[in-house]
Amino acid sequence: MKHLLNLLAAIALLVWGTHLVRTGILRVFGANLRQVLARSISNRYTAAVSGIGVTALLQSSTATALIVSAFVGQGLITLPLALAVMLGADIGTSLVTVVFSFDLSWLSPLLIFTGVVMFISRSSTNVGRFGRVLIGLGLMLLALRLVSESTQIMVQSPIVQALLASISSDLLLEITVGALLAVLSYSSLAIVLLTATLASTGIVPTEMALGLVLGANLGSGLLGVLTTARSPVEVRHVPLGNLVFKCLGVLVAAPLIGVWLRELRPHLADDVSTVVLFHLSFNILLALLFIGVVHPIGRAVMQMLPKPQRIANGRPHHLDPSALGTPSLAISCAAREALHQADVVETMLLGILTVLKNNDLRLAEELRKLDDTVDELYSAIKYYLTKISREALGEEESRRWTDIISFTINMEQIGDTIERILMDIEDKKIRKGRSFSDAGMAEICELHARLIDNLRLGMSVFLNGSVRDAQKLLEEKARFRDLEHAYASTHLERLSGNTVQSIETSSLHIDLISDLKRINSHICSIAYPILESAGALAPSRLRSDVLATSKEPI
Incomplete structure (x- = not known):
């Protein structure tokens, strides 16, 4: 029992080390990896090469699948090119397996010590996050040595030998077990390395190990499908296509296991090389067979x-759950959904003028219902952002996280204000059969037009982070305030002139320009984070010289 627990602990350590490396690489290089993929995918061959490079860093074809799937969902790349990336990604993870198959246990203490020092001393920086990667690599090497030591004792047990004999008699069962282990461990890399180590100790026959390797590859494809099961259809296409590659590849490779053992095994150094090179050959074969038929x-x-x-509705379109494992990608998804929320707000804002001019009660009711959509989107975006690990975000991404929260709050409050405006128009104008004076309507139209322009400028500032546009937006706040004061004064002049229409709609008119x-103000608030980060905001608008000379009453 003790030896079994030691083996299980070593396997768990191997899986955990793989997780640390994958998440650490994503935290340090996540945004850069996305840029490399986006820029290097021009044809199926460069796509495959970029998949090899990115996955060699991530040590996980599943992580690459999630990134590429999100690209397809956002319309950044086509599905055939994404499938080509996945063919390269599988080769990349196979190359990593070959590297780890060498005896690198002597590196384990150095990697763990260096990683811990870097992580503890600068945990919130990229240096600390890279230290996390080194810790993961060290734990993986340590785990492989512990697995080897534990299995050398267990291989002598008659019970273990009988169990393995029952499994090794059925290739389909071997493939099923390998796939199940890959799904449960969330890493085909860990399972292939474990299988190679078990084969080297003799606890797993080489022929059975190759069946488990085929199963681990199949499990890797199945894992991507399961991870994206709740994502939009466009996102699910890539893992499904990759799973199709895996299934076809297993059908081709399974009958060739005997040929591999008979023809190539005599030329290989040991059982570890036999297992990992079979894994590499399988994925190279997959790429050669299918790179020409990705379309x-x-x-x-x-x-x-x-x-x-x-169907146009208020349901979130861009909040991809599978992107949460890549914080920079999840931030991008949240920003796109925030812009969708702003589009709904713009629709509401545009409709106000139509309701005012045409006394359209039906349109007013439809616009008020859109506020529920704005509220739902705000809640969805907020909840999505809370699931992103703040520790995994760099300084710029953390600031973007805050900007998105602030933007969605402002949009939600604008939606509430528009709903209140529509209710006032219904109660104080439409149902009472009143109308604005020509001068009053012209003023409202002027403010409304400026408001639409400012909203669109604010969306541009949120999207691009332009300091120049942010300054322009803040200048519009002062102009709008001056116009509001001027139009309030001219309205009072019309009241003093006993203009009947102005008298009847006075309350609504004043409330309306105040609400606009x-x-x-909410729109212009979008500019503050941009200007603050650029150091373009003054500490205070108060004039200290005036305050110094003023005297408070006793």
């Missing part, structure tokens, strides 16, 4: 999983 496979996948007819000013 037909892509079309077949889209037929297997067709896109539903998209309030909406403009």
Whole structure:
């Protein structure tokens, strides 16, 4: 029992080390990896090469699948090119397996010690995050040595020998066990390394080890499908296509296991080399077979999983759960959804003027219902952002996280204000059959037009972070305030002239221009984080020289 627990602990340590490396690389290089993928994917061959490089760093083809799937979901790359990336990604993780198959246990203490020092001393920086990667690499090497030591004792047990004999008699069972282990451990890399180590100690026959390797590859494809099960259809296409590659590859490779053992095993150094090189050869074979047919496979996948007819509603379109493992990608998804929320607010704002001019009660009711959509989007974005690990965010990403929260809060408050404006228009104008004077309506139209322009400028500032546009937006706040004061004064002049229409709509008119000013203030708030980070904000608007000379009453 003690030796079994030692083996299970070593396996758990191997899986955990793989997790540390994958998440650490994503935290340090996540945004850069996305840029490399986005810029290098020009054709199927460069896509495959970029997949090899990125996955060699991540040590996880599943992580690469999630990143590429999100790209497809956002329309940044086509499905065939994404499938080509995945063919390269599988080769990349196989190359990492070959590297780890060498005896590098002597590096384990050095990596763990260096990683711990870096992580403790500068945990919130990229240096500390890279230290986390070194810790993971050291734990993986340590775990492989512990697995080898534990299995050398267990291989002598008659019970273990009988159990392995029952499994090794059925190739389909071996593949199933390998796939199940890969899904449970969330890492085909860990399972292939474990299988190679077990084969080297004799606890697992070499023929059975190759069956487990095929199963681990199949489990890797299945893992991507399961991870993206709740994502939009466009995102699910890539893992499904990759799983199709894996299934076809297993069908081709399974009958060739005997040929591999008979023809190539005599030329290989040991059982470890036999296992890891079979894993590498399998994925190279997959790439050679399918790199030329990614377009037909892509079309077949889209037929297997067709896109539903998209209906305009308030449901989140861009909050991809599978992107949460890559914080920089999740931040991008949240920003896109925030812009979708702003689009709904713009629709509400545009509709106000139509309601005012045409006394359209039906449109007013539809616009007020859109406020529920704005509120739902705000809640969804906020909840999505809370699931992103703040520790995994760099300084710039953390600031972007805050900007998105602030932006969505402002949009939600604008939606509430518009709903209140519409209710006032219904109660104080439409149902009472009143109308604004020509001069009064012209003033409202002027403020409304400026408000629409400012909202669109604010969306641009949020998207691009332009300091120049942010300054322009803040200048519009002062102009809007001056206009509001001027129009309030001219309205009072019309009241003193006993203009009947102005008298009847006075309360609504004053409230309306005040609410429009309030909406403009929320829009202009988008500029503050941009200007503050650029150091373009003054500490205070108060004039200290005036305050110093003023005397408070006793």
